[in-house]
Amino acid sequence: MIEFRSVTKEFPDGTVAVRDFSLVIPSRRITVLVGSSGSGKTTILRMINRMVDPTSGVIEIDGNDVSTLEPVKLRRSIGYVMQNSGLLPHRKVADNIATVPLLRGVKRKDARVRALELMDAVGLDRSLADRYPSQLSGGQQQRVGVARGLAVDPNILLLDEPFGAVDPLVRAELQQELLRLQHDLDKTVVFVTHDIDEAFLLGHQVVIFKKGGLVAQVGTPQEILADPADEFVAKFIGADRGKRALRVRSEAGRDVLVDSEGRAAGVLVTDDDEAGAVAAASGASAQGDQPR
Amino acid sequence: MNWLIENAGQIWQLTLIHAGLSVPPIIVGLVLSVPIGWLANRYRASRGTVLAIVGILYAVPSLPLFLVLPSIIGTKVLDPANVVISLSIYAVAIMVRTASDAFAAVDVDVLLAATAVGFSTWRRFWSVELPLAGPVLLSGIRVVSVSTISLVSVGSVIGVPSLGYFFLRGFQVGFPLEIGVGIVGTIVIAVVFDLILAGLGRVLMPWTHRRSRRTRVAIRDETPELVEAA
Numbered sequence: 228m229i230e231f232r233s234v235t236k237e238f239p240d241g242t243v244a245v246r247d248f249s250l251v252i253p254s255r256r257i258t259v260l261v262g263s264s265g266s267g268k269t270t271i272l273r274m275i276n277r278m279v280d281p282t283s284g285v286i287e288i289d290g291n292d293v294s295t296l297e298p299v300k301l302r303r304s305i306g307y308v309m310q311n312s313g314l315l316p317h318r319k320v321a322d323n324i325a326t327v328p329l330l331r332g333v334k335r336k337d338a339r340v341r342a343l344e345l346m347d348a349v350g351l352d353r354s355l356a357d358r359y360p361s362q363l364s365g366g367q368q369q370r371v372g373v374a375r376g377l378a379v380d381p382n383i384l385l386l387d388e389p390f391g392a393v394d395p396l397v398r399a400e401l402q403q404e405l406l407r408l409q410h411d412l413d414k415t416v417v418f419v420t421h422d423i424d425e426a427f428l429l430g431h432q433v434v435i436f437k438k439g440g441l442v443a444q445v446g447t448p449q450e451i452l453a454d455p456a457d458e459f460v461a462k463f464i465g466a467d468r469g470k471r472a473l474r475v476r477s478e479a480g481r482d483v484l485v486d487s488e489g490r491a492a493g494v495l496v497t498d499d500d501e502a503g504a505v506a507a508a509s510g511a512s513a514q515g516d517q518p519r
Numbered sequence: 520m521n522w523l524i525e526n527a528g529q530i531w532q533l534t535l536i537h538a539g540l541s542v543p544p545i546i547v548g549l550v551l552s553v554p555i556g557w558l559a560n561r562y563r564a565s566r567g568t569v570l571a572i573v574g575i576l577y578a579v580p581s582l583p584l585f586l587v588l589p590s591i592i593g594t595k596v597l598d599p600a601n602v603v604i605s606l607s608i609y610a611v612a613i614m615v616r617t618a619s620d621a622f623a624a625v626d627v628d629v630l631l632a633a634t635a636v637g638f639s640t641w642r643r644f645w646s647v648e649l650p651l652a653g654p655v656l657l658s659g660i661r662v663v664s665v666s667t668i669s670l671v672s673v674g675s676v677i678g679v680p681s682l683g684y685f686f687l688r689g690f691q692v693g694f695p696l697e698i699g700v701g702i703v704g705t706i707v708i709a710v711v712f713d714l715i716l717a718g719l720g721r722v723l724m725p726w727t728h729r730r731s732r733r734t735r736v737a738i739r740d741e742t743p744e745l746v747e748a749a
Contacts, residue, residue, distance in 0.1 A: 278635055303637030313632025317650045317726045327636050359726045375636065 228254050229275060229383070229415065234284030236270055236440070244270040245440030248284070252432070254382075257409055257416040259430035261423055267440025268419045272385050275417065276305045288383070303327055306376030306384040306414070310391045312368040314360040314375070320346075321356040324374045331379065345374040350404060366397035373405070377412070386418045390425070402428055423464050427452075435460055522696060530685075530700060537681040538708050541668045543603050545712075548610025548663050553649070553656070555611070556618025570616055577612035581605060581670055585677050602674035609670065610663045617659030621652035654727050657720045661713055668709045672701070682708075 229252040236245040244267040252258045260268040273279040274286055277298040286293045293301060314323045322329075324345050325338035333341075343353055349370040360368055369389055376384055386405075390398045406429065409416055420426055426433050427448040435443040435451065437459060444456035452471065455461040465471050473484040473492055482495035523530070559569040588594065588601045625648055633647045672683030685701030688694075721728055 273635075276635065278631075299637050299639045302635060307632070307635040309628070309632055309635065311628055313628050313635070315629060315633065315647060316626075317647075317653075317724065330637055330642070361726075 228252065228289055229417070230285075230287045231271070231274075232285045232287070234271075234274065234281045234286060236267070236274065236279060237282045243439060245274075245281070248440060248442065250434060250442070250445065252415065252417060254415045255413045256431040257406075257418060257429050258432045258434065259418045259420060259426040260434050260436065261420050261426040261430075262436030262443075263421055263438070266436035266438055268434075268436050269387055270440070272387055272417055272419050275383070275385060276302045276307060278302075303331055303379065304381055304383075306379070306381040308369075308372045308376040308384070308386045308389045310388040312360065312372035312389075314368060314371055316360055319357050319359060320351075320363070320371050323360065323371055324378055326375055327379045341378065342374070345377055348377070348408070349374045364397075365393045366401065369393055369397075369401055370404075373401075373408070377408070377414075382415055384414045384416045386416065388419055388421070391420070391422075398425075405429065427464075435463060522694075523700070526700075530704065533680060533682050533684060534704050534708065537668070537671055537683075537705070538712075540599060540602055540671045540674070540679075540681060541606075541664070541708065541712070544606035544610045544667045545660065545664050547607040548614045548667075549656070549660050551607075551611050552614030552618040552659075555615050556620075557622050557644070557648075559615065559619040560622040566619060570619065573612045573615040576608055579608075581609070581673050582676060584608070585674060585679075597678050599674070599679050601677075602671065602679050606667050606670055610667055613663050613666060614659050617662075618652070618656060621655035621659065622648060624655055625651045650724065653724045654720070657716065657724070661716050664712045664716060665709045668705060668712060672705060 231248050231250045231252075234245060234248045235243070237243045246267075248267075248271060260271060262268050270279055274281055275288070275293070277293055277296070280294065288296075315326065318326070321339055321342040324342035325333075325335075328338040328341060329335070343356060346353055346356060351367060351370050351374065355363065355367065360371065363371065369392075372389065373386075376386070390401050393401065402425065405416075408414075418426075418429055423435075426435075430448060432445065433448055433451055434445045437443045443463070444451055444460045451460065451464060452466060455464060455466055461467060467487075472487045474486075475482045475495055476485050477483070484492045484495055486492045555569065555573075559566045584605045585601050586596070588605055589596050589598065592604070594600050629651065630643065630647065633643050638647060671681045672686070675681050675683030675687050682701045682704040685704070686698040687701075689697030689699075689701060
């Protein structure tokens, strides 16, 4: 469990990135921090592994105040994946994945064996092990980034817009992989994005930010969709339009769901006849975002 | 032609001496400019001042420096150390700017990621910053190498032997072949040094030579992934 208590971050130039922020991030769940740029979400993520230290307030990991932990050691115990992968361009794929184990003193040979296993885990062909990052596609690079983040089997995985720079098809695939990995490995995941669809797809808990590090709403995707805290949230999640605003229309004896443009989005089923129809047809629809 | 054969021994010997005098300034230039360049890049405010100072150093004419240096550091006038030290100063003067640019050219996202996964500042310098600054550092040191090798010749004027001796004497006695030997010899040394440096770059920085395959590889690998995704 990660806990923020009244955390404020003011940068030397006077910008307040985060203001009196409190949050409990439950273990073995995916918490998504979502907001537009300048909302302080990345700053919050970086305070967990002490890339940024708060001006005031306390951050605890499993009851330990992070400010009492040695930053380098702390960072080696937490997985970190960023946009554009942040891979070391002068190291081969396997060495990139083994970066942190090698820093922690694991033998080269053992680190390599583990790196190859991780390549399997994130769906990378082992034949890529001796390539340099620049020889991989964007999607493959992100997979390497995720594998590196998992290399020391950390309890916590921090992801900073990891899929922001890959094309939509690959992004959808990587999102499913992340859900599968989290399900299999039971990590505490903190995920930063500006994409609300991604937030609702991945998050058990979603935190929506306004500018200046203010929290607009915290909840499960279902809770937020059912009851947006204010107009900002409603607008941000697009509850009033598009594929989130579905209406029921009777068609040939069945209830068909249509979006605000009148396009068919799916059919309404009850729990009993779920087998008979696919609930949501729209590709990237979030869990439970269709009314029941 | 006879002159060449008769003097082959001396030509070879002066070539070796010339090359030998060129090596220390190149090494000193690299070793000193890396920390200075790193600091100038790290502490942005100091960058202008540092670069101005090294710029002034480079503006000092070489011949007077060779002559003044002995009185400053207490060497003999004919001591080759005067040439080596003077040329080291020029090497640093050229290299500091390049080194500062080399560190500035390292992708900040990579450095950030390195810190985020747990590199200490010291370790990050040696394993990430320095290698990634390598290609630009190498290009700078190749310039320093050529410049140093040509400046060594000037030392002959004050009596420190090098290939410069041949064109000095060639001019005095009006013997073009001897001048030619001095020039060609200097060029040969410069080319050999450059090949060695480029070769070292290939060995020490293998990742910089795989780029050409990038496009082809990317296209081949992208396809199955797209098919999977679909």
